[in-house]
Amino acid sequence: MSSEFIPVCEPSLNGNEIKYVNDAISTGWISSQGKYVSQFEEMFAEYCDVKYAVSVCNGTAALHLALVALGIGKGDEVIIPNFTMSSCAFAVCYTGAMPVFVDARSDTWNINEDEIESKITIKTKAIMPVHIFGNPCNMDAIRKVAEKHNLLILEDAAEAHGAEYRGSKVGSMSDVAAFSLYSNKNLTTGEGGLAVTDSEEVYKNLLYYKNVCFSLDGPRDYRHHDIGFNYRMSNIHAAIGLAQVEKADEYRSLRIKNSEAYKEYLQNVEGISFPVDQLDSVNVKWMNGILIDPEKFGRGSIEIMEMLREKGIDSRRFFVGMHQQPSLEKYGCTMTGDYSVTEKLTKNGFYLPSSSNLPSEKIKYISETLISLKK
Ligand SMILES: Cc1ncc(COP(=O)(O)O)c(C=O)c1O
Numbered sequence: 001m002s003s004e005f006i007p008v009c010e011p012s013l014n015g016n017e018i019k020y021v022n023d024a025i026s027t028g029w030i031s032s033q034g035k036y037v038s039q040f041e042e043m044f045a046e047y048c049d050v051k052y053a054v055s056v057c058n059g060t061a062a063l064h065l066a067l068v069a070l071g072i073g074k075g076d077e078v079i080i081p082n083f084t085m086s087s088c089a090f091a092v093c094y095t096g097a098m099p100v101f102v103d104a105r106s107d108t109w110n111i112n113e114d115e116i117e118s119k120i121t122i123k124t125k126a127i128m129p130v131h132i133f134g135n136p137c138n139m140d141a142i143r144k145v146a147e148k149h150n151l152l153i154l155e156d157a158a159e160a161h162g163a164e165y166r167g168s169k170v171g172s173m174s175d176v177a178a179f180s181l182y183s184n185k186n187l188t189t190g191e192g193g194l195a196v197t198d199s200e201e202v203y204k205n206l207l208y209y210k211n212v213c214f215s216l217d218g219p220r221d222y223r224h225h226d227i228g229f230n231y232r233m234s235n236i237h238a239a240i241g242l243a244q245v246e247k248a249d250e251y252r253s254l255r256i257k258n259s260e261a262y263k264e265y266l267q268n269v270e271g272i273s274f275p276v277d278q279l280d281s282v283n284v285k286w287m288n289g290i291l292i293d294p295e296k297f298g299r300g301s302i303e304i305m306e307m308l309r310e311k312g313i314d315s316r317r318f319f320v321g322m323h324q325q326p327s328l329e330k331y332g333c334t335m336t337g338d339y340s341v342t343e344k345l346t347k348n349g350f351y352l353p354s355s356s357n358l359p360s361e362k363i364k365y366i367s368e369t370l371i372s373l374k375k
Pocket of ligand 1: 058059060061063084085087088130156158159179180181182192193
């Protein structure tokens with residue numbers, strides 16, 4: 001079993017991917033025009049229960065585009081979780097606005113909704129909840145704060161395709177939402193992303209800014225009235241995306257099933273803990289993150305990860321908090337505050353192999369190997 005290295009994540013591409021990609025290539029539709037772009041967008045919008053989906057070249061671009069489409073810019077502040085991927089903060093910086101960090105909850109590892117209000121200022125324009133590792137945020141609480149202070153919400157659902165909160169799909173509970181389609185995500189196009197919305201106005205802004213601000217309805221006279229971006233997705237990538245979304249429910253079930261198997265083996269091991277699922281939600285378990293208590297387990301996470309690697313098992317450490325990013329300090333973000341939950345997650349957390357197609361015997365091997373490292 002240990003002769004074969006188990007990667008932390010590999011894509012499942014066993015549907016119509018090759019057929020659709022071949023079709024895109026053989027018909028010559030390889031740029032951003034072509035039937036797969038519109039078919040993929042329509043099917044993804046339907047999957048998220050929203051009116052509109054706009055494909056882009058990656059999840060970071062989706063976040064940036066979404067912020068621009070909401071009118072966020074210089075002088076504004078956007079509240080983001082401290083425990084997240086740096087793309088969330090960077091996307092805010094691209095607009096000239098200022099990201100403001102809120103620590104994670106120690107149970108779900110998502111943004112601590114109880115701390116959001118204390119970070120709101122006269123400059124705050126939006127909140128960016130991120131559904132960390134596929135676990136939906138407490139959207140009721142976040143929406144309540146947003147409504148009270150008249151703030152916009154941009155959901156970062158990069159890691160949470162198909163997740164649900166109180167019967168609503170993630171991506172459908174905000175003004176606009178962003179998804180990543182990087183190869184380790186539950187659905188992938190290799191590189192890619194999507195922004196989704198129910199608002200026609202936001203949709204038009206997404207289309208406009210994504211395509212270097214070519215006029216949406218006037219003649220293509222090469223006069224650009226705003227500064228836009230080329231964030232287009234190619235028809236080849238969209239061909240992969242369509243094949244992926246056709247199997248979205250299957251991939252979601254596999255991720256959840258794998259996570260349950262890990263829990264079965266590991267949840268009673270002293271020194272290992274899992275995040276708590278948000279109440280009334282479907283957590284799609286993008287990654288199987290665990291938190292180590294070094295005292296109780298007898299080893300720290302870095303040592304464990306090295307030992308797993310020697311046994312042919314790949315893993316990845318957790319994000320480093322935004323308050324510890326030199327780039328954001330240079331940008332002028334406020335780096336001080338209590339971020340003790342994030343610090344604990346960064347120090348003691350890592351994730352185990354989490355591919356949708358990970359066979360159950362490998363999950364058993366990984367779990368037993370991990371347990372064997374306990375002192
Ligand atoms: C929470 C979160 N937001 C945004 C991104 C950015 O997506 P991409 O890598 O496609 O640019 C990621 C990617 O891993 C992510 O995990």
